[in-house]
Amino acid sequence: MFDIKWIRANAELFDSSLKRRGQPPASADLIALDDARKAKVTAMNEAQEKRNALSKQIGQAKAAGDNARAESIMAEVGALKSAVQEFEEAERTLTDELNTKLSFLPNLLHPEVPDGTSENENVTIRTHLEPKTFSFKPKEHYEIGETLGLMDFEAAARIAGSRFVVLRGQMARLERALGQFMLDLHTREHGFTEVSAPLLVRSEALFGTGQLPKFSEEAFETTDGRWLIPTSEVSLTNLVREQILSGEDLPLRFTSLTPCFRSEAGSAGRDTRGMLRQHQFAKVEMVVVTTPDRSEEEQHHMLGCAEAVLRKLEIPYRVVALCSGDMGASMQRTYDIEAWLPGQNAYREISSVSMAGDFQARRMNTRYRNGEGKLDFVHTLNGSGIAVGRALIALVENYQNEDGSVTIPEALRPFMGGLERIG
């Protein structure tokens, strides 16, 4: 959420950021609306001031026993009252309109974000490990999983429909092991606090992180008006909503392993096979709440935490900086980590590490006291650390053997009861 005062002072920058996201300029319209609002506020204040002064005089007149004078002033105030109400109503209408427009705007882009209109223009920052070469044609994860009888898409479809999966036996355990492994890593080595938080949240929470009002079709709403979280970023970030934090307590670092639920409206036909794009998937999320000056540093730290997962699992990946046209609306800068999938012969997103600046903090009204005791909005960041479902895909595909079995990487064996291979 933007501060209209900031837009006034930075109109050009604001519009150019919108343009880079492929949207038309909005500052002129917003400023005009705010001008109208201000005019009403001033008129309203003047009318209120007059009313208050006269009301006071009534009290004085009555105290002095001058009832005639009191009544003449009362008549005067009576006339003023309706005027005050009209101003108030007009002011509220304009303020609501302005806030609604502001709430739909995407975040300002960080200057380093590369220009582009689609993922094709994302910029690769670095690559870790060369894609493994296979002496046979590597299969896709679902072929491996189905052949082993450990991934069952048909059963899932009978129970829940398409875009669900049933994992069985060691494959189910593998998913659990991956989650445990990641949580242990982040809590023991990366300074995160593990959190178990609601998966079902109020609209206000989704508004806070920016999924509402603009992206309501991407999440599932319950019959009682709550929402299934599309990511635990929502629960973790909203942990600090409507709070005034002490600067000394920052940064806060939270992590959580949760299911995530996405309607995938608009992605019909994309990634329909396998468990790459599901309505439900497990993800370890990291959220950081910090002071503005540490924000960028924390993003790089978090990116490193996510990378550490893949490094320990020895899965090839690359880090890309998302271009302006591919970035999420709430974010200022995003790095994606893409794992190599031999079966697909492609890199696919497995983590996304983003910086929101004060965009979410404003929507949640989360502030902290700085060194001078002044209130300021915190900065928030989030990143997958990492997507468990996709990590399982990457693991199965990268560690597949010609006989259809899957080797368990060293780092994960302690979480698999020492098991060295599946199948």
Added chain:
RNA sequence: GGGUGGGUGGCAGAGUGGUUGAAUGCACCGGUCUUGAAAACCGGCGGGCGUGUAAGCGUCUCGGGGGUUCGAAUCCCUCCCCACCCGCCA
């Protein structure tokens, strides 16, 4: 699902129609004292909006909205939220 009680400043907690934006305590900031710190004492201390270079001034704000009244944190209506008890269920 049934019933009851509540939502006041960073926190706790007074306040049921008239200089109350709001007592008091804690926290916080400044100062005195101290070698330093603590304690004690003195002083300061909500937020939003508008206006102004600023100091300041104005206005709104005691969960949201509406109403009664010359005047509302205090009365009425309505919505939201929270807590507790009973029932049901994990």
